[in-house]
Amino acid sequence: MKKFSLIVAGGSGVRMGGEVPKQFMVLSEKPVLMHTLEAFYSYDPDIRIILVIPESHFGYWEELCRQYRFQLPHTRIAGGNTRFHSVKNGLGEIPEEGIVFIHDGVRPLIGRSTLLRCEELARQKGNAVPVIPASESVRWTDGDITRPLDRSRVMLVQTPQTFRVSLIKEAYGQPFTDEFTDDASVLEKAGYQIFLTEGNRENIKITWPYDLYMADAVMKSQARR
Amino acid sequence: MKKFSLIVAGGSGVRMGGEVPKQFMVLSEKPVLMHTLEAFYSYDPDIRIILVIPESHFGYWEELCRQYRFQLPHTRIAGGNTRFHSVKNGLGEIPEEGIVFIHDGVRPLIGRSTLLRCEELARQKGNAVPVIPASESVRWTDGDITRPLDRSRVMLVQTPQTFRVSLIKEAYGQPFTDEFTDDASVLEKAGYQIFLTEGNRENIKITWPYDLYMADAVMKSQARR
Numbered sequence: 001m002k003k004f005s006l007i008v009a010g011g012s013g014v015r016m017g018g019e020v021p022k023q024f025m026v027l028s029e030k031p032v033l034m035h036t037l038e039a040f041y042s043y044d045p046d047i048r049i050i051l052v053i054p055e056s057h058f059g060y061w062e063e064l065c066r067q068y069r070f071q072l073p074h075t076r077i078a079g080g081n082t083r084f085h086s087v088k089n090g091l092g093e094i095p096e097e098g099i100v101f102i103h104d105g106v107r108p109l110i111g112r113s114t115l116l117r118c119e120e121l122a123r124q125k126g127n128a129v130p131v132i133p134a135s136e137s138v139r140w141t142d143g144d145i146t147r148p149l150d151r152s153r154v155m156l157v158q159t160p161q162t163f164r165v166s167l168i169k170e171a172y173g174q175p176f177t178d179e180f181t182d183d184a185s186v187l188e189k190a191g192y193q194i195f196l197t198e199g200n201r202e203n204i205k206i207t208w209p210y211d212l213y214m215a216d217a218v219m220k221s222q223a224r225r
Numbered sequence: 226m227k228k229f230s231l232i233v234a235g236g237s238g239v240r241m242g243g244e245v246p247k248q249f250m251v252l253s254e255k256p257v258l259m260h261t262l263e264a265f266y267s268y269d270p271d272i273r274i275i276l277v278i279p280e281s282h283f284g285y286w287e288e289l290c291r292q293y294r295f296q297l298p299h300t301r302i303a304g305g306n307t308r309f310h311s312v313k314n315g316l317g318e319i320p321e322e323g324i325v326f327i328h329d330g331v332r333p334l335i336g337r338s339t340l341l342r343c344e345e346l347a348r349q350k351g352n353a354v355p356v357i358p359a360s361e362s363v364r365w366t367d368g369d370i371t372r373p374l375d376r377s378r379v380m381l382v383q384t385p386q387t388f389r390v391s392l393i394k395e396a397y398g399q400p401f402t403d404e405f406t407d408d409a410s411v412l413e414k415a416g417y418q419i420f421l422t423e424g425n426r427e428n429i430k431i432t433w434p435y436d437l438y439m440a441d442a443v444m445k446s447q448a449r450r
Contacts, residue, residue, distance in 0.1 A: 136430060196364070
């Protein structure tokens with residue numbers, strides 16, 4: 001069964017406070033996004049990689065690829081106004097049946113074992129969502145009122161959320177609503193049960209400058225092994 | 226008003242997989258716990274620091290203090306069987322009214338601005354709990370069934386949870402129950418409303434080997450500033 005990696009990197013990087021969107025920031029000698037693509041390629045060199053970025057970033061990405069001599073094969077697609085529309089555009093590029101990993105471009109530390117678990121579960125059940133349990137106490141807030149949540153039941157959701165292509169394409173045929181916070185929520189709205197599997201703790205989403213330091217440290221420690 | 230820092234480091238370090246409990250692991254040239262004590266001392270040199278560790282660790286801690294020439298004044302108290310009992314033992318050392326910061330020994334990256342916010346709010350309202358919003362999608366799980374939670378309402382709880390001494394001592398007079406997952410839950414059970422303030426994202430709890438790499442990276446980047 002053919003495998004696809006749909007990598008979405010549409011963020012404008014507002015939270016980083018800088019001018020360079022975080023997917024283009026340099027981490028261990030190359031832009032974050034290149035590490036992300038490489039993680040999928042090293043998982044399976046036959047995977048087909050579809051990269052969804054804003055059209056306005058096409059030129060910059062080409063320039064980066066030249067500068068870093070980045071030649072890993074991938075199809076570049078223009079993103080939409082929301083993540084939903086970007087993913088939908090990317091799915092339009094997949095004509096065949098198979099398994100698709102939908103992944104945040106700013107999660108370069110996705111682990112091989114997580115990818116294996118996601119693929120296996122998605123083959124069996126149609127979908128797989130990698131999660132890690134909260135390692136801290138958790139509270140629910142509602143205005144001034146807060147109450148503790150049982151942290152053993154609270155799962156932090158990572159990507160790649162992984163799907164049988166036909167299922168997720170069907171789900172993305174629905175009209176957009178604000179309830180769609182991730183791909184799993186789109187499939188769920190179409191009436192399907194979501195299946196969780198274990199993610200990897202290093203698989204952080206690079207959102208804050210601090211996350212770049214952490215990711216850099218993890219990469220260095222992995223390189224030393 | 227007198228300030229106290231009650232630092233609890235009772236963990237046996239099972240999750241780290243090693244023999245050295247994580248509070249004693251070396252981070253940027255000295256044990257984690259020494260960084261934690263120093264953070265409070267540098268916040269306010271007049272703060273009184275009470276360190277609660279298992280009695281079986283007394284000798285090792287003394288040896289570490291000698292070895293690293295660590296001379297920061299603190300009172301060392303024996304922990305109890307649970308975190309609740311350890312905190313209760315520590316509170317027993319505080320005779321006066323004041324503000325007490327109850328802090329995890331394995332959170333060396335507590336920030337000065339978080340401490341200021343906690344102190345201010347605890348003075349006004351009697352308690353303060355530092356939290357950060359979840360930066361990822363969040364799911365609630367119950368057996369096979371999972372459902373998305375509105376992540377804007379989900380807060381990850383840090384320490385130091387900060388209290389007026391008389392209030393938290395009163396709350397710790399209650400009999401122990403399993404519902405007590407942190408100090409805020411003890412005060413809440415005694416009928417008080419909990420007040421949240423902003424923590425700092427770097428203030429991670431060192432739980433996994435990976436967290437040590439991250440903490441190290443953060444310390445190095447802070448040193449460069």
